[in-house]
Amino acid sequence: MAYRIGVIGGGQLARMMVPPAIHLGLDIRVLAETEGSSARLAATQVGDYHEVETVLAFARDVDAVTFDHEHVPQDVLRTLVDAGVAVHPSPEALAVAQDKIVMRRRLSELGLPVPDWAAVRDAEALGRFLAEHGGSAVVKTARGGYDGKGVRVVREADGADDWFADLADGEALLVEELVDFRRELAQSVARRPSGQIVAWPLVESVQSDGVCAEVIAPAPKSAGRLAEAAEAIARTVAERLGVTGVLAVELFETDDDRLLINELAMRPHNTGHWTIDGSTTSQFEQHLRAVLDLPLGDTRPHDAWSVMVNVLGGPEAGTLAERLPALMADHPSVKVHDYGKDPRPGRKVGHVTATGDDLDEATYRARAGAAFFEG
Structure with a gap:
């Protein structure tokens, strides 16, 4: 059976x-x-x-x-x-991903690198944090935020008063230092209940208005110590939190050469979609293997580079499917993934992936392919 x-x-x-x-x-x-x-x-x-x-x-x-x-x-x-x-993952592991304050607390207890942070319940506490961190900070709702929602930069103590007013008894907002970073990275691993862990290459995530727009695999100029450090962080998170299935660790590479954990996702993640067409084993197959405690697959890339570009919003009229023949004719080597969603501004309705030996050429094909579905 x-x-x-x-x-x-x-x-x-x-x-x-x-x-x-x-x-x-x-x-x-x-x-x-x-x-x-x-x-x-x-x-x-x-x-x-x-x-x-x-x-x-x-x-x-x-x-x-x-x-x-x-x-x-x-x-x-x-x-x-x-x-x-x-x-899989367990309730205990998911609790860390469900609440950003719990996440920051557990990661800090494990000695893993995170931005300076605090749980704040009023403008007075936020003002103290701002005074200690150069007058700027990032405030996040503890639950429910994604793709730039529930996140704002503040420079005044009253900058989150509307969110404070909506807090229930015992709830708090997360405030973090405004990190000076040169780029955002993501490290995905998979872990099965019996303990086996495998990792994909470290990738670079390019954001637009708080939403992932592009992913480059592997992250340019990441070979060596940077990639090793990112994988070590992700493996530690998976092991110490008991994560099963795919885990994505979003990271800041700071201007002073540190890696700081931004977010965790205990499931397949947007930054791993390139693996469908670019890796021996995709994150989706790997997740299924992992949660069923089956041996995990090889994660080596097929090509030197993979570039994934999200289709955000979709066409103003019609569907992705209606525009697909033109894309197929102009760019027969790109891979298209239609999510079967109605177009809506800012919504992820699909993605396009291109692979090859030349990064610039793969980037051009992926961007050109995604452009067929927008506007």
């Missing part, structure tokens, strides 16, 4: 798990939020992941449960574990 894997969440990450599941002969099932989800091809149930009974019913006859996102409540996760369901 085939392994049965249940994925909670019907977004593009679940969608991209479907092809490798088919190739491996896995029975993949998705609990989607809506009928028209990105992962609708594998959605065997539509329901609310906040509801314990809904999730228990979905998980009843699978070998392992994993996630398209980190938003499933802790009480639901722990009920699954109590019912004997294999949950």
Whole structure:
């Protein structure tokens, strides 16, 4: 009988798990939020992941449960574990990814490099942090923020008063030093429950308005000590937090040559999408292998360079599919991934990947391919 894997969440990450599941002969099932989800091809149930009974019913006859996102409540996760369901990553690991203050606290306890930070509950505490850090800082909501949402730069103590007003009892905002960095990097690894860990090359992430726009693999000028340090950080996070499945560690490379952890994602991540076309084993196949505790695959790249460009927003009229023939004709070597989403400003609706021996040429092809779907 085939392994049965249940994925909670019907977004593009679940969608991209479907092809490798088919190739491996896995029975993949998705609990989607809506009928028209990105992962609708594998959605065997539509329901609310906040509801314990809904999730228990979905998980009843699978070998392992994993996630398209980190938003499933802790009480639901722990009920699954109590019912004997294999949950990967575990509730304990996911708790660190679900709350940025918990994340900063645990990483600091492990001695891992993070920006200076504090949990603040009012303007007075924020003002003290600003005074100690040159008058500028980054404030983040502890939960729910992504792709630039729930993040702002402040230079005045009252710069987050609206967020303070919305805090419930016991809640706080995260404030961090405004890091001077030369670029953003990301290190992805995969870990299976029995302990095996593999890593992909360190990549560079290029941001636009707080959203990942491009990824270059490997990160230019990263070979040697920089790549070794990034991999060591990610392996330590995976081992010490007990992460199972794919882990992406987003990093700042600072102007004074440090690496600081920015964010963690305990699932396949946008910065790893290049692996579908550029690596021997994609992050999506690897995630499935890992959560089922199967031997992990080779992560070596096929080519010297891979460049992934996100399609943000999509065409003002029509669909990506309608524009696909023109792209195929002009750029037959690029790989297109359509997420099956309606176009919307700033929304990730797909990505384009180009690989090759010349970085400039691969970058041109990837950008030109993505441009077919925009405007």
